[in-house]
Amino acid sequence: MIPGRTVDLRSGASSVRVRAPGKINVALRVGPLREDGYHGLASVFLAVSLFEEVTATATPGEAISVSVNGQGMLNLPAESIPLDSTNLAVRAAGLLADLSPGRSGVHLDITKRVPIAGGMGGGSADAAAALLACDALWGSGFSRDELARIAVDLGADVPFALLGGTAVGLGVGDRLTSAISKTPLHFVLVISEYGLSTPEVYRTLDEIRLRNGTEVDPQPAIDPAVLGHMRAGDAAALAPLLHNDLQEAALELAPGLRDILGTGSDAGALAGIVSGSGPTIAFLTRSSGHAAQxxxxxxxEGLHARSVHGPAHGARLAPESAG
Known part of the structure; x- marks a missing residue:
């Protein structure tokens, strides 16, 4: 348990704005369903240049409220996001509030850019941004590592959204190790006009494996060549190593994704992969020019496409919020 801190509001800040990135799982291996209801994971996370934005504003009392608006490339209306205690950003603020005696209330205004229920960790980015914003607003004084420890309770993607860059995730994805990867990789995202439920995708994967009698390594691992090619920025060598164990399940739930993968391949993508639990598809390209093309x-072809690059930085205070 992380001890609480004494809140220091001497800075007089009444509003703090934070940006946090969405992610692509460049490689994702999923172990069998465990007795605790989770799956062991081995993943290479890549933060990309598509950012959520959370503005935390101090309010009287101790209540935590939230509003959501969409801007840019949204697949679903922002109104589809819960505005109660089930909202991941609200949960993040609540966890920090419990550790911050004397804190104020807060209103969180979220600007969505990462696809909703799209397999890119948009909700997790909101939670990471809320943690960093509330920590700054309340002067709670937690380090980024301490915030990441708090974030583990919110799901595996939240600590990574705080960290950003490139990382390997083990366990249930929460044991993160940063990886050196400075040369940009360029992707084109194709955003679907619907979302997929992450729990449903995992359940479907389990059903497919049971149906096919597939034996799965209980301790999945990542091919070290993936990190080597990412470190070198060698997109062509990386392309055949893109892998997502959840992709088969996502394609069964949303068969139209198979046609999109084919369209991208025909259009010259080096490789295509369903991002996380989907349905967003990420196509790897040779360069920024190739991505634009x-x-x-x-x-x-009538698809909703967006060029991004990574690695991108993790959750970060906006300049006017940095004090």
């Missing part, structure tokens, strides 16, 4: 070709 591929985006245009996919848009000409």
């Amino acid at each position: 591929l985006q245009s070709l996919l848009e000409a």
Whole structure:
């Protein structure tokens, strides 16, 4: 348990704005269903240049409230996100509030850019941004590592959204180790007009494995060549190593994704992969110019496409919030 801190509001800040990135799972291996209801994971996370934004504003009393608005490339209306205690950003603020005696109330205004229920960790980015914003607003004084320890209770993707960059996740994805990867990799995202439930995708994966009699390594691992090619920025060598154990389940739940993967391949993508639990698809490209070209070709096919690059930084205070 992380001890609480004495809140120091001497800075006089009444509002703090934080940006946090969405992610792509460049490689994702999923172990069998465990007795505790979780799956062991081995994942290579890549933070990409598509950012959620959370503005935390001090309010009287101790209540935590939230509002959501959409901007840019949203697949679903922002109104589809819960505005109660089940909202992940609200839960994050609540956890920090319990450790911050004397804190104020807070209103969280979330600007969505990462696809909703799209397999890119948008809700987790909101939670990471809320943690950092509330820590700054209340002067709680937690280090980023301490915030990441708090974030573990919110799911595996939240600590990574705080960290950003490139990382290997083990356990249930929560044991993170940063990896050196400075040369940008360029992707084109294709965003679907619907979301997929992460628990449903995992359940479908378990059903497929049971149906096929598939034996799964209880301790999944990542091919070290993945990190080597990412470190070198060698997209062509990395392309055949993109892998997602959840992809088969996502394709069974949303068969139209298979056609999109084919369209991207025909348009010249080095490789395509369902991101996380989907349905967002990430196409790897050779360069920023190749990404722009591929985006245009996919848009000409009527698809909702967006060029991004990574690694991107983790949750970060906006300049006017940094004091």
